[in-house]
Amino acid sequence: EAKLKLFGVQDDLKLSLNAIQVLRERYLLKDQEGNPVETPRQMMERVARAIAQIDASYGEDPEVSYQEFLKTLMALDFLPNSPTLMNAGCPGGQLAACFVLPIEDSLDAIFEALKNMALIHKSGGGTGFSFSRLRPRGDRVSSTGGRASGPVSFMRIFDTATDVVKQGGKRRGANMGILRFNHPDILEFIQAKKKGGEFENFNFSVAITDQEMEAVRKNEKIPLTNPRDGKVWREVSAAEIFNVICESAWSSGEPGCIFIDEINRKHPLKTLGVIEATNPCGEVPLLPFESCNLGSINLAHMVNNGKIDYAKLGETVRIAVHFLDNVIDANYHPLPETERMAKANRKIGLGVMGFADLLVKIGVPYYSQQALKIAEEIMQYIMLQARKTSLELASRRGTFPNFEKSTWYTQNLPLRNATLTSIAPTGSISIIAGCSSGIEPYFALSFRRYVLENTELIEVNPLLEEYLKGLKLSQKDWERILAQGTLQGIEQIPQKVKDLFRTALEIPPEFQVKVQAAFQKYVDNAVSKTINLPQNASLEEVKKVFFLAHETHCKGITVFRQGSRSRQAIYPGLLS
Ligand code: UDP
Numbered sequence: 055e056a057k058l059k060l061f062g063v064q065d066d067l068k069l070s071l072n073a074i075q076v077l078r079e080r081y082l083l084k085d086q087e088g089n090p091v092e093t094p095r096q097m098m099e100r101v102a103r104a105i106a107q108i109d110a111s112y113g114e115d116p117e118v119s120y121q122e123f124l125k126t127l128m129a130l131d132f133l134p135n136s137p138t139l140m141n142a143g144c145p146g147g148q149l150a151a152c153f154v155l156p157i158e159d160s161l162d163a164i165f166e167a168l169k170n171m172a173l174i175h176k177s178g179g180g181t182g183f184s185f186s187r188l189r190p191r192g193d194r195v196s197s198t199g200g201r202a203s204g205p206v207s208f209m210r211i212f213d214t215a216t217d218v219v220k221q222g223g224k225r226r227g228a229n230m231g232i233l234r235f236n237h238p239d240i241l242e243f244i245q246a247k248k249k250g251g252e253f254e255n256f257n258f259s260v261a262i263t264d265q266e267m268e269a270v271r272k273n274e275k276i277p278l279t280n281p282r283d284g285k286v287w288r289e290v291s292a293a294e295i296f297n298v299i300c301e302s303a304w305s306s307g308e309p310g311c312i313f314i315d316e317i318n319r320k321h322p323l324k325t326l327g328v329i330e331a332t333n334p335c336g337e338v339p340l341l342p343f344e345s346c347n348l349g350s351i352n353l354a355h356m357v358n359n360g361k362i363d364y365a366k367l368g369e370t371v372r373i374a375v376h377f378l379d380n381v382i383d384a385n386y387h388p389l390p391e392t393e394r395m396a397k398a399n400r401k402i403g404l405g406v407m408g409f410a411d412l413l414v415k416i417g418v419p420y421y422s423q424q425a426l427k428i429a430e431e432i433m434q435y436i437m438l439q440a441r442k443t444s445l446e447l448a449s450r451r452g453t454f455p456n457f458e459k460s461t462w463y464t465q466n467l468p469l470r471n472a473t474l475t476s477i478a479p480t481g482s483i484s485i486i487a488g489c490s491s492g493i494e495p496y497f498a499l500s501f502r503r504y505v506l507e508n509t510e511l512i513e514v515n516p517l518l519e520e521y522l523k524g525l526k527l528s529q530k531d532w533e534r535i536l537a538q539g540t541l542q543g544i545e546q547i548p549q550k551v552k553d554l555f556r557t558a559l560e561i562p563p564e565f566q567v568k569v570q571a572a573f574q575k576y577v578d579n580a581v582s583k584t585i586n587l588p589q590n591a592s593l594e595e596v597k598k599v600f601f602l603a604h605e606t607h608c609k610g611i612t613v614f615r616q617g618s619r620s621r622q623a624i625y626p627g628l629l630s
Contacts, residue, residue: 403476408489
């Protein structure tokens, strides 16, 4: 009641206060004075209707899909990525979260990419770039006889433009900037964010090949090469560069690494070209001008009587894949090139959120062998069901146009979509769904989270209270739990419950990599996972994590050591 009064919205969705606040600030359509003109339910109806409508263009009945989509969205069993929730059904609505733009080595091409970035950010999408084709700092510029300023200088322009073009005030523009391990400017790139105050709109990743990882392991030299003419600039120790990467990741969380060979080995559209970049959070490697629309199933809702409800999960996958395939046609693209690519390959990225919640609900600790088994089991099931639906869609609507150029063709799998799965961070949609984000363990059992520029959200784990109800904890114990954000040191609480509610910093980093690898095994695109390290983690620990990620066939790796950034997005506990 208080909730409805506070926000003036009458609704039958089961939303938390935080969810309502986020929806109201960023998702609900507003009038010119900035007042919402729709309720969350009406938002779901708008989205379901716009996406279902696409069925009609294939001679199918949109009414059946509308009911299915609406039911699934209203139950918060599945949510599409933010741009779809914000923009579906609006004139010119851009619905995809992720884009990759190419950057060639000429002023003309660089500023063309910059303009395209601005248009995509304005539409609500995030962008990834490889800057590896740009000639290094100090190289010759033949037309002027001057010297080139190098990739990092140009990245600065992209960063500033991102600041200026806010995504309609709803999201901050997000970028991924990638440089190859053997680019002559690699050391400048790795350390560019260290000073702080710059590149806050960029995630940095180094693209590293298997051969380079091997050179690191064997302590060999590698040639740094000018991409303009293929000439060797100088020979350096691979291990030394790797060391600088890990040191920087230890001290600031960046750069991450992407394992570019693994990405291309697994790419079903190898004949179309080489992948050089991913989207901002790394979960979607894409060819130039490709985009991807994402959606995530709320695993917290796929449990019945303490068991995984596979029937419900399968049905939800079917509805979600149909939904996401429709989104490709419902989308208005900011650029003709991205529209052409999206329709030729029809990539979608269905993933999950609420994995940590699911584990609590079935009584399995996140930090256990069984959790790894369950991760594989769930993701394999989702992958198979998604393929089944994509096959069915293809039999009615046709395969994606580039099908015969894909590895699916050689496997005799006529799919509607070149890729089907991807694990997104679900930073915002997990708040709306009220579940744990992506496949992450609980960061803390109570925490302060900062969204947008200045909104502070205080959150307490909703499943915890239920578990602690019977224990008759003292007020003091409760206060301590809330203050520290973990169950550590509270004697009254049985070890079994403590294991179930273990938080990220109480889970060994190597194990977190194994969780990422378990999901990656059954994901077409990639997996977004932050490997959380305690403040006292060593540099060696970081190196171990990077090596392990490569060995276990992850497509990339990002670490975050507690306290290594002056401003974090989430702080554990409620102590200031
Ligand atoms: N993204 C973006 N700006 C943001 C957050 C996300 O452009 O402020 C893009 C980015 O490509 C990211 C993807 O959306 O990789 C998915 O992020 P997330 O799952 O956190 O988005 P949500 O749908 O929860 O908003």
